[in-house]
Amino acid sequence: MKRTITLNLPFGAKEVMHPKEEISYIMRNAETYYWEFDGNLVAEQTFDGRYAYLHYFEFWISKATTVTFRSHAADLHLCYPIEIGEQPLIMHDELLDIKLTLNQNRASYLYLSVADFHVDLPIGHYIVRGITLDAGLFRPNIARSFEFVMPLVEAKRVGKSISMQSVDFLIGTLTKYELDAIFQNLNPKVLDNEHILIRHQIYLIKLSRLKIMMGDGSINTPLTIIKHVREILRLIIDQYGNKALIGDLAESVQVDRSRLYKLHKEYYHCSLSTYRNELLVERILREYDHFHNNLSGLAYELNFAGLSELNRFFKKMKGQSLAQYQKH
Incomplete structure (x- = not known):
């Protein structure tokens, strides 16, 4: 699957081979990189699947900074901020005055248009897991069950220029267990790897629906x-x-x-x-x-x-x- 979101590192960032910290959640068979700048450390893991693209960012920030994520193409993402502290992280699209809010242990679907998103990182430790989804999984016949994400799917279909975010939902034990299972089971050397990735992806989507139902008051x-x-x-x-x-x-x-x-x-x-x-x-x-x-x-x-x-x-x-x- 084509990668559509990248992290633009600040000027002077240098790749390091022996970082002072190690990634908290290892993604098996992933591309892994570490960079240092201004005393801060950034780690990135990515895995390119045919029907999903997995990305993982971890930041150890000792000096407050701002980083930029670039969305190269309009796409649908499932975002899991599992370590960001008490204050939410805000993704700013300053050109269109759009703000997307990432709360700790609260997942959400994001539709990101082609844009640069600035994120302020105070001193602290941050981990965000994400999946670029195959929006084709959301067929019209299931729209009623997944109405919380269908406006974003439609935005992806028409290439809307305004980024969007779904209602958020709890990242609980079941979700964390499933994210770990995805990371541990990735293996491009086996024939059924894509089947495994699709199965995990569908499970997370179904689980998100039940989580949202639990939190909407009904x-x-x-x-x-x-x-x-x-x-x-x-x-x-x-x-x-x-x-x-x-x-x-x-x-x-x-x-x-x-x-x-x-x-x-x-x-x-x-x-x-x-x-x-x-x-x-x-x-x-x-x-x-x-x-x-x-x-x-x-x-x-x-x-x-x-x-x-x-x-x-x-x-x-x-x-x-x-x-x-x-x-x-």
């Missing part, structure tokens, strides 16, 4: 909360299989785990753990046809430690092994 009753939690749980089971944990889910939606258990028992008459396991059984059975001659591969795909663990889980839920179950 999820405000016990029943709507637990319905929403069930929807998120289904999403993470589809993505992570046996690694989907209720503790991570509770932290992500910022609802106490014991309350989630109580609400689920009240409205659905079974524990949240039971529902989680039922979803996992559903996924096992959906995937079985692709792996019926390679059950060890199925166990790996669904993040079980091995076939024996998969069979123990399935037998506990269904009373027989997966192979026995499929014979009936």
Whole structure:
């Protein structure tokens, strides 16, 4: 995918091979660079995928400065500021008097037109992860579910000259885990790398929708909360299989785990753990046809430690092994 955003370094910046700090989140197989200027240190990582471009910027600022990001072509980005301090960072397009606000641990979609964006960096430590998205993923038939980002998609389609920003949403445990997974799984040497990148990208987009729903005020009753939690749980089971944990889910939606258990028992008459396991059984059975001659591969795909663990889980839920179950 064509790279459309770059960091313009201040005059006198020098690339360094042995920096005094190291990147906090390593992006596997990425292009990585460090620069120093005025006692400040900047790190950049980028990865060029066919359907997404990943970029990562980290700043260690000991002397307040201003940096400039250049958007070379109108594009859609998903931006994750995970370390910027108490005060937000403001991206200024001074020519058109546009301001885009980046709050710590609050992600948002950005449509960046062709422009230079100035960002003031006070003394501190800053980390911003970003993905240049394939806007074609947002088909017209899903516009209603993703109406929070569709104005930006349309702006990208027509090449609008005014940059835009969506409503922002919490970067919680699930999102951070997924960002780490993307960074760790990138490998251009394997055939399914692009499939993996698309899968992660779609998951983050779906998760962003559920995050925005949680924050827009419509999820405000016990029943709507637990319905929403069930929807998120289904999403993470589809993505992570046996690694989907209720503790991570509770932290992500910022609802106490014991309350989630109580609400689920009240409205659905079974524990949240039971529902989680039922979803996992559903996924096992959906995937079985692709792996019926390679059950060890199925166990790996669904993040079980091995076939024996998969069979123990399935037998506990269904009373027989997966192979026995499929014979009936």
